[in-house]
Amino acid sequence: MNEERQRILKMLGDGKITAAEAEDLLDALGKNTGAQAAEAAAVEPKPLKNIKYMYVKVLSSQQDNVDVRVPLGLIRAGMRFTSLIPPMALATINSSLKEKGMNFDLTSIKPEDIEELIRNLADMEINVKSKNGDIVKVYCGE
Amino acid sequence: MIPSVMNLKIHSGERFKLRLWLPLFIIWPFVLVVLLLLLPFLVLAEIVLRLANARIYLFAIIGALFSLISAMQGLTVRVNNEKHNSLVHVTIR
Numbered sequence: 001m002n003e004e005r006q007r008i009l010k011m012l013g014d015g016k017i018t019a020a021e022a023e024d025l026l027d028a029l030g031k032n033t034g035a036q037a038a039e040a041a042a043v044e045p046k047p048l049k050n051i052k053y054m055y056v057k058v059l060s061s062q063q064d065n066v067d068v069r070v071p072l073g074l075i076r077a078g079m080r081f082t083s084l085i086p087p088m089a090l091a092t093i094n095s096s097l098k099e100k101g102m103n104f105d106l107t108s109i110k111p112e113d114i115e116e117l118i119r120n121l122a123d124m125e126i127n128v129k130s131k132n133g134d135i136v137k138v139y140c141g142e
Numbered sequence: 143m144i145p146s147v148m149n150l151k152i153h154s155g156e157r158f159k160l161r162l163w164l165p166l167f168i169i170w171p172f173v174l175v176v177l178l179l180l181l182p183f184l185v186l187a188e189i190v191l192r193l194a195n196a197r198i199y200l201f202a203i204i205g206a207l208f209s210l211i212s213a214m215q216g217l218t219v220r221v222n223n224e225k226h227n228s229l230v231h232v233t234i235r
Contacts, residue, residue, distance in 0.1 A: 053216065067220040073213035080206050086197050 004029050051122045051140045061133035072118055072140070079114045082106050144170060144208075145215045151231040166234075177204075 005026065012022040051072060058066035085093070090106050097104050126138040150162040177184075188200045214234050222229040 062223075063225040064223050065221070067218070069216065069218040071213055071216040073215075074210070074217065077206065077210040077213040080209065084199065084203055084206055 050142055052142055054121065054138070054140050057135075057137040059135040059137075072121070075121075076114055076118060079109065079117075080111075082109050143215055144212050145234045147235045149231070149233040149235070151229060153227065153229040155227050 008017075008022055008025045008029070011017045012019065017025070054070045054072060054075065056066070056068040056070070058064075060066075082090075085106070087107075094105055094107070097106075121140045124138070124140060126136070128134075128136040130136075144166075146165070146167040148162075148164040148166055150160070150164065152158070152160040184200055184204075191198050191200065217232075217234045219232045220230070222231075
């Protein structure tokens with residue numbers, strides 16, 4: 001039993017609050033701890049699923065089909081290259097990205113960001129269907 | 143683990159068919175020998191780059207390249223057109 005709950009019960013025992021008031025307070029406390037638990041669960045990093053590959057499938061209406069299976073380790077290794085790009089080149093890349101409307105700083109990528117990115121890729125699924133019947137699917141799996 | 147085998151399959155209709163099985167495990171010892179032979183030059187280049195404050199780390203680049211090649215194991219690319227019966231299929235294992 002937590003401290004707040006004990007205090008409410010003590011107040012009820014001392015006659016400072018009525019049973020109805022105590023019930024309301026306990027309900028409010030229950031809701032509050034529920035919300036806190038949900039918040040904590042949202043902040044807590046998700047467990048890494050057993051995903052190994054990213055799949056990219058393109059099914060064209062003109063029967064041009066593309067099927068690519070990329071190991072996630074390749075993404076990780078590729079991201080490592082950003083730390084080896086000379087600062088001058090990074091500045092050029094960043095300004096080019098900004099020009100194209102992507103306000104993204106490559107210098108701010110840290111190894112833990114890469115891990116989080118890969119972890120979150122597990123839940124990612126992209127399905128695109130164009131007017132002419134082309135289908136693009138991107139997802140991760142084992 | 144570094145990739146040991148690469149399969150390459152190219153079909154273009156009924157006229158052209160190519161199927162290659164490339165034993166990469168044979169290439170890696172040669173790459174190692176070449177790297178060892180180049181090592182004195184690489185060390186020299188690294189020293190020059192560091193003295194020039196160029197912030198280009200050759201050995202880090204080689205290490206990253208090695209990890210990139212290692213991570214390629216399992217990569218599959220398949221492009222085909224059923225209408226023209228053409229296919230390009232690359233698998234790295």
